[in-house]
Amino acid sequence: MAVALASPAASALGEQxxxxxxxxxxxxxxxxxxxxxxxxxxxxxxxxxxGVIATACHVTAHANSVRVVNNGERMQASSQRAQVTRDLCLLDVPGASQVPVVELRSTPLEPGEELVALGYILGAAPRVSNGTVLQLNPFDGGQVIQSTTPFNSGASGGGLFDRENRLVGIMTFRFRSGSDNQFSLPVEWVRQALALPPGPEIAPLAGRPFWDGPPDTLPPFLQSLRLAAESRWGELETRARRWVGADAGDAPAWHALGRAQLAQGRSDAALDSLRRASSLDAGNAVFLTDLALAQHGQHDGPGYAKTRARLEQLAPAALLELDRRLETCAAGAVC
Structure with missing residues (x-):
């Protein structure tokens, strides 16, 4: 079966x-x-x-029967180990015992690392895309991966790999605002699920994944994205102050506070908050991008140049997003 290359970003990969x-x-x-x-x-x-196939539970949530397809051969799943809140299901497929097993990465990911994603976008041939790690979001004992690897319908449950072809995550959802909001489950969760006993026979699943609950039940990093996407800056500031009050070392909370302050025209306060976020998580490309935007808006040339250089060193692809947002700001939109 042929492998298609999805998105222009894939062209950045070499032939090897x-x-x-x-x-x-x-x-x-x-x-x-x-x-x-x-x-x-x-x-x-x-x-x-x-004979064990990892996928996203929202793919199989309503199923009475699940099959996996390999080179046109359909193999029936006999049972599944479901961790619905994490959106991670392991399918037990006796007929797939000879399918090659991927290597699971055992070392931590770092922001800026290059990634490759492989999934059945739109249910057609498997497609390839590449990108980088933007942010690692702590949740439920793991780090939910935010990346620039684009994927679409049908790719849920696909593999996210490092440049050594080791599995680092399972693609699960895309936040429908912005181009860099693709999220994958951490490989640590896969390793933990493999230690569970075989699950029950295939049947519809109860519960919802962590990213699909009511707004107030979402993890803070998703609450921040949702409120920012809806331009509810005052509410975001209120929540971020509450998060910072609960944990002054919470870098994402400081970042959320800085974004809200910047959007409301309080650039000095935003700079302080964004600097705090970047000092707590120095390798975070998302934090650095927003800090650079604030510095540019305050005409802090030396600070902007330093942050931009750091961003280029960490995640060169993020510079494209920074420049795009600078153009948006110049047109009068909220940065």
């Missing part, structure tokens, strides 16, 4: 990288989940153990 990625294709399978009315949802799965 593409060849290495193609070697992963046998381990990344299409998932077909059928409900009681015969409707079929399509996603992606990754072989993480002999």
């Amino acid at each position: 990288d593409i060849a290495a990625l193609i070697q992963l294709r046998p381990s990344v399978l299409k998932v077909e989940a059928s409900d009681g009315d015969g409707r079929v949802s399509v996603g992606t799965g990754v072989a993480v153990g002999p």
Whole structure:
């Protein structure tokens, strides 16, 4: 089966990288989940153990029957280990015992690292995209990965890999505001799920994933994104102050406070908050981008140049987003 390259960003990969990625294709399978009315949802799965395929639970949530497809051969899942809140399901597929298993990365990810994603976008041939780690969001004992690797419908449950073809995450959801809000589950959760006993037979799942609950129940990093996307800056500032009051070492809370202050025209206060966020998490490309925007707006040339140089060193691709947002600011929009 051919592998398609999704998005212009994939062209940044060299031929050797593409060849290495193609070697992963046998381990990344299409998932077909059928409900009681015969409707079929399509996603992606990754072989993480002999006959064990990891996918996103929202792909199989309503299913009475699940199959994985490898080179046109459909193999029935007999059971699944479901961690619905984490949106992580492990399918037990006896017929897939010979599917090559991917290597699970055991060392921490770092912001700015290059990534490659592989998934069945729109249910067609597996597609490849590349990008970088933007931010690692602490949640439930892991680090939810925010990256610039684009994916779309059908890629949920697909694999996120480092440049050594080791699995670092399972693609799960895309926040529908902005171009850099792609999120993947950490490989630590996969490793923990593999230690669980086999699950029950396939049946509809109860519960909702952490990213799909009522607004007030979302993790703080998603609450921040939602409020910012809706330009509810005053409410974001109120919540961020509450988070900072609860934990003065919470870098994302300081970042959220700085964003809210900047959007409301309080640049001096925003600079202080954004500097605090970047000092607490010096390798965070998202924090550095917003700090550079604030410095540019305050005509702090030396500070802006220093932050931009740091951003270029950490995540060169993030400079494109910075420049795009600077153009937006120049046009009079909220940065």
